[in-house]
Amino acid sequence: MHRWSKLFVPTLREAPADAEVASHKFLLRSGYVRQLGAGIYSYLFMGQRSINKIIAIVREEMNTIGQEFLLPGIMPSEIWEQSGRWTSMGQNMFRLQDRKGAWLCLGMTHEEVMTDIARKELRSYKQLPQIWYQIQTKYRDEPRPKAGLLRVRQFIMKDSYSFDLDAASLDESYNKHDQAYRNIFTRSGLQFVAVEADSGAMGGSQSQEFMVYTDAGEDLIASCASCGYAANMEKATSRLSAVTEMEPTGDGLPELVHTPGKAAIADVAEFFQISPASDIKTVAYMAARLSDTGKGKETVWEPVVVFLRGDHFVNETKLMGLVKAGELRPMNGEELEKYFHGPAGYLGPVGLTPVKSVNEPGLKVIADLGLENRKNMAGGANKLDYHFRNVTPGRDFSWTLLADIRNVAEGEGCPECGSPLKVAKAVEVGHIFKLGDRYTESMGARVLDPNGKEVTPIMGCYGIGIERILTASIEQNNDANGFWLPRAIAPFDVVVTVTNISDASLLAAGTEIAEKLEAAGFDVLLDDRDERAGVKFKDADLVGIPFRVNVGKKIAEGKVELVTRASALSVDLEIAELLPALVVASETK
């Protein structure tokens, strides 16, 4: 049992001005955390207690499938050079030199170290599979830390790594994590969804994110209420309803039309009296690709042009994956002139000569699936103040690749069942990922298979953001007065508020009740501060504790109040009824 009068719980009546999202405000106001720098926070008593509870859940579930390690937080550059990530990680990695001038980095993830252990120690298929995990601080020099603990430069991550002999075995390791993660997030009291995720340009076959819906989130999730389909916007697809095609004019071939000043999609659509869905949107990029020039790898910028329906938007994550680009930027005027011979606003597909494969150097044209089987569309003529009509994809222009390259939009048909999709913001709390041999191959991890043949084990990696579980929970459970956490991750299960400690009998009764609850297995905070009742009620509402017991004047009738923070419901109970009532209440939470 802890006595509030002896603790350091610096609550704030007002939120600091630079706190924007609910969890950030409340973490500060409740005295859970204090900020040291951009994306760098100290966890105080209450925050640390909550984090410890989250870690305990994670550890317990992970121990059912894997073995806990603790790897170094600082490491030499060599292993990162071997995996090729010393350069590809770029600015996100904190780098430093030791006194001898040797380069080191702070750990932002631990594939390299785990693989280093694996390659030095694993010799036989008989040692596989392995699942190794750790709960450890990660350092990432985020370009933009924000939203309190949601996006920071130092955070605690549970990261695990599996080593398997073959794909079937990796499936098992992956599925074990899937189940463990579901257990963890369920026990943490989060409303979450598992979604299909983008695997990134780094390769890897399958990837799933665990998301919690909240407006503070940075991701967009498309989901279907009727069949359960859910995917990150980076990956989501949809069914489109048919578009009524325009009637062809003249001989039905592309016809040049004078469209002075009609540069925007909406203007063009209005001019032709068509829906934007019948206009072809042109988006021109330069894409940075790592290219093997024969003498080492080099970044080259190549033109990539996307054509899609006028009412659709390019999904740059999908695009980067398709053309294997590390970076995209819009073409500048000079480049537009070079590849289109026309100005922005009047760009179009007719007359371009795309290369045949995305691996070929030269102009790559990606057409969105929404253009498949369409006809008689409008599109820029690559000439100032002119558009074509009667443009039929496939007949009047060709492409390097026909692919899903657009963002799905709210209301479009679910790819599985056709029901309207919903799009909502969410925060990522976990990610599971099949890596394949990306690291084991480059770093030289090999084992002998049953036939005595040397093979490369394949890996999976799996992460959980510890603080994000806390943050997401606060985002899901707050009101004007503060927040409430599920008992499993709250710093205390119950706060016993003695309304007036100058009444010695009240304090004695409160202390006795607190001790009894503690003995029954609850984590109890006794609010024995010399404050007015109102102050203590306000603080209790603020700091995330799910239950409160008020010990006040009703003690004269042998009664106390049990207040459930989430519902704000209060019941008067005989002291003897309190414990059983609390047991019931905390189980239904």
Next chain:
RNA sequence: CGGGGCGUAGCGCAGCCUGGUAGCGCAUCUGCUUUGGGAGCAGAGGGCCGGGGGUUCGAAUCCCUCCGCCCCGACCA
């Protein structure tokens, strides 16, 4: 990195435009009263006005520069 904003007491802010040596609310400390939803009265303490440079008789205020923090976009637990 691009765009926007902000740095004045622990927290929230005013003062800056139009230079004259810093103020309000909350918090803190003392005393009395009060004691179930952030109490009342009386008194007190607390500031290199983010750092450096410049203009000026004089700078929180004007100019230059650096630093920090927040928000919006490209990245991820």
